[in-house]
Amino acid sequence: MLAKYTRLFFLSFFQTLKNRNALVGLSVFLITCLLIFDNLWKVIAIRIGQEGLNGSLLLWYIASNEWILVSVPQLHEEIEDEVKNGQFTYMLPRPISYLGACFSRGLGKLFANLIVLGIVTFGFAYWKTGVFPLHPLPFFLFLLIGFAVGALALLALILIGLSSFWIGQVAPLYSVWEKLYLTLGGLMIPLTIYPDWLQNVANATLFPILLGERSALLLDFSYHKWLCVSVKLGIWMAGICLLITMLYALGLKKIQHEGG
């Protein structure tokens, strides 16, 4: 039963790896972003008088954020296309779940990106700083959670993609998502700079798990913190899966009434 999804995963995984030009492009983009944000954070650190942020681990923290941010494939665009051009309906008669197929192929792409960009980004951080932030086991656990977080981001993009049943173009919605992701996730500036109420708002969303809170494990790792992030991650995943299922069912209902 799972063989079909595994095959889809590997097909997408190896196809992404074969597309070397795209991976080189993403790597260059990632390194550029890394340098920009590294300098931005250094300036902010001086402005707010937290020179402590200016340490070598800062680059690792930003690298960890960028790693996820750049690796997650734009699955919402594919879903939007399939819904809008009707391809989606023609996939329904096959004995495979559309959502499962979407997730599997997205996951294949995501994992290929995470592996390649992980080597690039963390290799670059090590080369620039000369330090390795964690011992092997915690680092392995940190990477593991990175892959899970990528899957959560992918699920969120599926949710955005499915909204095309109603709003047609999902680009504006994605744009809002992206802005919230960067600001409430703690990439643009540290979450600690925000007023308390905004920090509370940010912590009530999934964005810190996707970026800041997870990346902070690199700076101050403990198994307890790792477990906390994992539990929150699990809760968000379950919640988004539920929303996806509901939205998908409503989308199918809409097709029944308005045609495919």
Next chain:
Amino acid sequence: MIHVDALVKNFTSTSFFRSKTSFSAIKAVSFSIQRGEKVAFIGPNGAGKSTTIKMLCGILYPTSGSIKVLGMTPWKERKALGYQIGTVFGQRTQLWYHLPPIETFDLLQKIYEIESKKYKKQLDTLIETFEIQSILHKKVRQLSLGERMRCEIVASLLHRPQILFLDEPTIGLDINAKLTIRRLLYQLSKEYGTTLFLTSHDTADIEQVCDRVIVLDQGSIILDSSLRELKKNYIKKKIIHLITEGQWVCFEHVGVKIVDRGEHHIKIEVNLHQTDIDTVIYHALKITGLKDITIEDPSMEEIIRTVYAG
């Protein structure tokens, strides 16, 4: 194999201010299809062909009426039915664009849970039948439309479906590719007994592949007959070419209209309501110096146009 009874499908569209408008895409359609039949399901744009196919595949459920495909209710047992039917949609693709067709075939083996030995055997047979050995490892984006369509059909047949739904399978193809696809479909149905349910705007698809025609117009069936019956009942005229030794020959007869005339030939249209073909031929043979005579049926396109016109 397929049993459709009093099928109705209404769609509603909701405007920005929530006012709903409803329209009937399918109005009380009924038909049955037996195993191995090759049925052309035709009609003008917006007649409801695609909606019907979508309901037969389980994509849409009807507003009322019933459908049984291979004993299953499509929209309730869509996944189970998926293992038994194949679909080819001329304007859609199930092949991975950046990969060679063989990769998609291998993926479909997993999707349809085909046993390895059976898959290998079926694939080998299809590769030979559809002559795709040379393009099997070429990326799909590098294939011509005709080659791609051959691969699409192979992809739909890997799991040995009992019914193959084809929605405009020859759209956009050149004449040679069209001929190949038609020949292969005919061969497929003959050899494996696969039931074909085909929609097309190309009447040659109907003529060369199918043995039965269902004509749909504005959501209702206006004709359901065998191809032979259709021709018999709807051929209202015949075209006769006469080649003569004499120059500028004239031909006058009730129910006969001269369509074209040259120095040594004359083309006439015979209205079968006004006269019969035997009488016209009898008179034509009396022409002095008649060298050749050819009788033509009107094109299938013209016949279909007559059906649409009522």
